[in-house]
Every structure is written in C-alpha cells, then in structure tokens.
Amino acid sequence: MLLELIQGTEGGGLIIIQDSIHYSGRTLLMSFIKAALKRDEVVHLLAFELHEEELKHELGHSCLQRLKFHNAFHDPLGWNENPPFTVHQFITSELDSLLTSNQHSKPVTLVIDSFSFILRHLSPSAVCKTLQQLKKGGAVKTTLGLLHSDMHHRNMMGSICHLATSVLTVAPGHQCHEAVAKTIRRAKSGKISQAVERFSISDDMTVKVQSKPVPVGSGQGEAGDAEVDPTANLTFNLRLSDQERQAKEKLALPFVFSKEKKSALLRPVPGSGRILYEPDANDDYDQEDPDDDLDI
C-alpha cells in the first residue's frame, strides 16, 4: 500500500506522514517528492523546517531545479524585512495565487514541511478549512504533509488526520536501516484499509518494501504461526473423549443455584422443625411478612 501511495496511483487527496523523535519522516517525504517529479508533476514545496541546502543534499541538484521551492524557513513569522513566505500566508487566497502562478495543465502536488509548524501558529480549524478548500478548489491534486505526532495534542492530530485520505505513521524498525510504516487509507467509497509494512529508503530516495503488507486486525501477525496445541507432547492425558465431555457438561456444580435446588429449598420438607412463637407484651408483632415483596 505504501508503494501505491508513492506511485500516486490512488488519485491524490490529502496524505499525512506522522513521525516522531524516534524516526523522522522527512526522508520518506523526499521519496514522495522525487516520485512525483519523475511522473512529471508540478510539485510545490512549502518548507518551514527545511532549508534549501539540506534539500539539495537529499534530492540532488536536478530535482531541485524542477521543484517549486517556497522558502518559508528563513522568516516564517515576518520578524525580518521582506519575508519570502510567512506562516500567516497559509490561507486559501494566498495559496491559490501561489499555485496558479505558472499555468500548467499538469497535476499539482503541494508538499508541506511541516504541518506541525503551521499548527503552532494557526488554529486547527483555520488549517482544516484551508485544506478542505484546497481539496475542493481543484487547483491541487495531491496535498502531502509531515506532522510530528509527539508535538501535538491527540485531539488536534485527530482533527487534521480526519480530513486525510491516507495517514502514514512511521516508526523505527528492528533493523538498523529499516522502518515500519502503518498506512490507513480511506477510499472514496468510505472503505478503510490498513496495512503495516517494513521499508527502507536507499540513497537515491527509492523506497523498498521489505515484506508483504500484513492487514492489521487479521489476528496473526508476522510473529505468530499456527497456534501451538498445549495438550500435545505431554506425558499425561489432558484430552477428553466425547463421553467424558458429555458427562462433564451434565454435572451440576455444588454451589451453583440452579432451578431444582431453589424449588427444593422453598418446598416445606415434612419432619423439619416448626417454630412456635408467642409474642411478649412488649413485642411489636406484625403479621405481615417482611419478605413479601421479594421475588426470587
């Protein structure tokens, strides 16, 4: 499922890569960018946390030429003069003018690094509104963003991820250069599919998935093989034959309050003791049965 997302066969939408301090999702983001550039798409990158030098290292000079890089790294809050792009410009009107500045008939991919920076300065409702308008506006085919899951409250993450068509959560793998990606994809029909895959990224930014995707919730992961039978390979017999099983099920347990026992207790047994009671002058003898309202 991860490779399908990278190849863009899913038809766009909003893709969110969730990472943490234990594994940075930026390299995976770069893989997506490189794949989109290979498909000859127009890619706009709003870089709040990434500077051009670092991008050159990751993508290479030729890719950088074809990428529309918007420098939001140097002055995202407008503290200096003439900021190239500030976080407050992340609104539909500004983004539309940015994206439609070069008229192309090719599909547009908008990449945001990162949503976490934007969410620190703009309210989640404003960000969600902008993303929704971008989706509906038609100017952008795919929006792709990085989100640091350990920087935000779960509710805020939930509200952004709710808008997403695909959410990829990356975490470090057991091997050195491997990582694990958990993908949740929401199809247009409403069906949700999930997969957990181990992947590695080579030097030229191509992603290799190491194992087949394991659908989450199928019961058996990679670790479990067929269930081990605990009654096998023992020196004593723990199994029951059919007759023994039937006899076991018929047996009434001693302290279980079944119907037969109840009726036996309530029926007066002949020969049992009777209680003769003569009320004293001081006693307050009430003829009514105090347990009358009980319904056993």
Added chain:
Amino acid sequence: MFPELNAILNTSPDNFKQGELILVSDRRADASFLVHHFLSFYLKAGCKVCFLGLAQSFSHYSAVSQRLGVSLTQAKEKGQLIFLEVLNESLDVLLQKTSNTKSQALDFLRDPAVGLRGLYDFVRASVSDSGVGGEDDGGVGTVGRWGPPVLLVDDLTVLLSLGVSVGSVLDFSHYCFVTVCSQLKGNMVTLVRCEGEEDEDEDGDEEGSERLLKGLTHQCCLTLHVQGLPTGFCRDIHGQVEVCWRKTQKDKPSNQRKLFQYKVHDKGASFFARGTSSAVL
C-alpha cells in the same frame, strides 16, 4: 573541554562540523558540565561565541572555565565572547533603570507574552559580521578575525519558568538556527532541563519542558541526554550520557545512539563505556 568527549563526538577544535544544532538535555541530573565543555571548546577553536547566561552569573562560568584552561574575561575583552548575563541585567530591566540594547533583549521579563523577538535581535546583532552587540564589542577591527559564530544558551528551561510560552521558545530557537547555523554556518548549543519521568503516552497536559525537548529534538543534529544511573546513586559514576546522532552527512536519519557513563572531576570529566569505570575494573 573534555578530550574523551571530543573523541566520542569525533571532533576537535581544529576540525568540527559547522551548521549544527546540538541539544544538551538532562532529566533529574545536571548537564551543565557539558555546557562548560562546549564553551571552552569553541573558544579554543577561535570561534566568536555569544553566550546567553540565564542560569548562572558570569563569575561562575569564569571560575569553571579557568579550570578548563580558558579565560572568559580575556575572551570578553578581546571581543571573542559576548556574554549576556541575564541575572545581572534583569534587575535593571524590571526596575526600568536604563534602556540599552541588553534591556531591549530582555523585554520578555516584563511581559512574557511579547515573545523572544528582542532576544533574537540581540543574538543576531552579536553574531553577525557588522557586530554591534553591546559594549564589549571590539568594533570594526574585529570583523573577520574570529571563526564561525557559535550561540550557547544556558538554559532554555529558565525561559519557560519566566512565563514564556513553549511556542515562543521554539520560534526563538528556529530563528537562531536560521541565522547562526544556516546563514552564518556556525553552531548552536542549547540546554533543556526536564523534571519527572519520560512518559510516552502523555497527552495534552504535558509539561512545557517535555514539549520543548521534543520540538528541539526534531530540529537538531546531535543530542546529548544526561541522566542518573538507572540503578541509583554511585560515588564513582555520576550518571550516564546518551549521545544520539540524528543526521549523518547525507542527512539521512540514522539515529545512531551510544551510551556512556561519566564522572565529573575537579578539572574535567571522564567518559567511559558502561561497566568500565576505573572504580569497577
């Protein structure tokens, strides 16, 4: 500076990586010995150092640096070191006695909601080539004399306890990183101190210092996390340091980690692999 730490980090005053953000953090321990290491390291390397001293006075750092073989007073006089002694300046700011560049840098003391833009302007002025940072600046003659600029902050958690929001501190750190590391190819070392246990599932009501630590970890290239020993107090081993390289040369997240134990002496600190302390062997 500590030669063993240099060996671990594979650096020396003659040869160190530029453009790096180094995050020093501690949890229920004291990592300030690492700040002294980096201060003496970069002064010996001939860099122009801007030191924001929020936790201690100048004389404290001077006394410790003397033992490490560096004179802060001389460095300040030569113009190599620009030292913002917040403890000293804060009283003037709060009583509004004088108004100079240093008091403008500390305007967040009177109103934390203002943010740290003033402090950033001070840092930018101190490290830039035109160098008009405060009274100690050497003037035009010192331009180009020193190596790449270095910003040291001890420590950022003090800003949180002064009422500055985590977002403002992260923004300040971002801007300092842009100016010092990205544009001027210098280095930046910050100290963040945490209390309490690290809780992976903590949500929403996280302490500011935890969020700050996570935010800075995302930005940085190298982290040094100091903790006490998990087994308890020991006279001969003062704690453990976890060194984590977040980015290799090709900027791929390798997350290579190494764990060492350390002991702080009178004139330095020694680092050794776990279980190889001289007291044990």
